Amino acid sequence: MRKSFFEASARERLLGLVDAGSFREFIPPEARVSSPHMAMLDQPVAFDDGLIAGAATLDGRAVLIAAQEGAFLGGAIGEVHGAKLVGLIERARVERPAAVLFLFDSGGVRLHEANAGLIAVSEIIRAVLAARAGGLRFIGLIGGAGGCFGGAGLIARCCDALVMSEEGRLAMSGPEVIETVRGVEEFDSRDRALVWRVTGGKHRYLLGEADALVVDDVAAFRAAAVGLLDTPVGLSLESVEREHALLAERWHRFGASDDAPEIWRALGVPADEDVAMMGAEEFVAMAARCTGRSA
């Protein structure tokens, strides 16, 4: 019985992902550590500030895990939400779990907390990279309605590996923001097919930004996360130089493109493959066959 990752709340996703009964929450909702900034804006708070974090096991292995509630203020990162993530990472540096798992569902910096949110995001980025330099493994999972944008998209691309569903979106600026500032020709945010071609899981997978592409199912996300528990760790000059070469080549090859299909064709996907309509497993198999990308 499939359980939609997209439809589930952050708590449901987290509990469905980890081994049954293994989750221990840190700063639980009854602690009422909520945003101190919402009252000034006459806005409601969430008991957990929209970020659930704690320890669990995944396939019997110790993990620390955090899930963003995309329905609360767009999953955006404010002072408390951000500090919970930084604290979790600092704890990871002491406890050395097999991985730190982030279930992203966020528009980035919480505008309602502006400066506090921006500083928090930068502290998370620094904490992730310092921890990775020390050999800790970060796995991001993206498949919620809010996508993974802004500061959250930066944190995601600082992780060791990413799992995305087709429904997941990963980018810097949201299409609506680009359309508002640059006009509808630059990015028609209501053209859903375009939005998914440019920011969606399948495109990110073909580009190599996502390591796994799964169906919209909590169990599928779990399996993919388990499969990534032994990915190589560490942040070395060599690995960063490799990424640099890859990104430079991508810019030179595709810097004149403005839509995905020409990039996919150049990567080896035949023009008549209906990428949008394929199911996740069929798509991953096609990508392996046509682009040489290992599944």
Add this chain to the structure above:
Amino acid sequence: MKRDEMLNALFPAGWEPAALEQDYFEGRAAVGASTVTVIGTGARAEVGADLALRMAAAVLETVRKRPGEPILFLLDTQGQRLRRRDELLGLNGYMAHLAKCVEIARGGGHVILSVVYGEAVSGGYLTTGMMADACYAFGDAEIKVMNLPAMARITKIPLERLESLAERSPVFSPGVANYHRMGHLSEVWTEDHAGHLAAALDELRSMDAASRGIDRRLEAGAARGGRKLAAAVVERMRSDG
């Protein structure tokens, strides 16, 4: 302050540009008794994939060719470039890559400083200046997440309310004094910029690499009263359960 005035203020004896374009400049400069790598944006630069890549290349070149040389980011940026093409190619990945390059430099013993001299907005600042060991700003600079009208549109909070809050709330005001109070900036410089820069570099160089690499902005925010809750939450996360 504008770029050329800023460069004169920081490097009164001049500097060696390797590139000097409207929105990007790089080179080397004398700061006190040291030589530093300079990587900068100007004219409210839009940071797209190509500019992120260029800055990353400059960081990596210093790591490869000039062991131990400090790296100084000088920033005036309107934030990330807003173009479909950059999103298509994965702009967030290019920016995250730049952050990784800075982390590699830090781990390799390079001191990293950043100075905001104009404006620093969101994505143009997050993976550049905000990644430094210590962040500084000129007194008349601004750091912000987004302009207020756009924030009003997205949050549905009336613009007048946000404007009023921006005048009195540390959370909304773009003034650099706030970012100091919230713990992000180490110092704000209103005069003797070159002297302050030299002193900042000396102070950072005097620390051992491990200590210098610790992000102390949470503690500073709590100590200065601008961010009272964050440090306590981090502490509780470390020990809870």
Add this chain to the structure above:
Amino acid sequence: MERLQYELDSRVATAVRKPVLVGVTASGNCEVLVEAGGLPARCAVDVHTSALGFGEIWQAVLRDFGERHAAGGLKVEIHDVGATPAVVSLRLDQALEAWEEGDA
């Protein structure tokens, strides 16, 4: 925001449980936290709502909740963002069911 507080007549809850949270603070929704340690025999409810002027409706929904469930001795706190009475009732039911099924 409006804050509304109620004390409800209700059969006493006999189970001792860890706190239970259901729902989400999101438009059209609400989150409900149920804990022990309220008044000894009544149910104490604390509502924070962004929908103003619905005190009588909250009263009716909560009275009905108090009658349907054994919630005496429990504290209930709600963050509401304009959920309909049906959604509020649903969340309250879900919370109490989770409470009864839950762990000590």
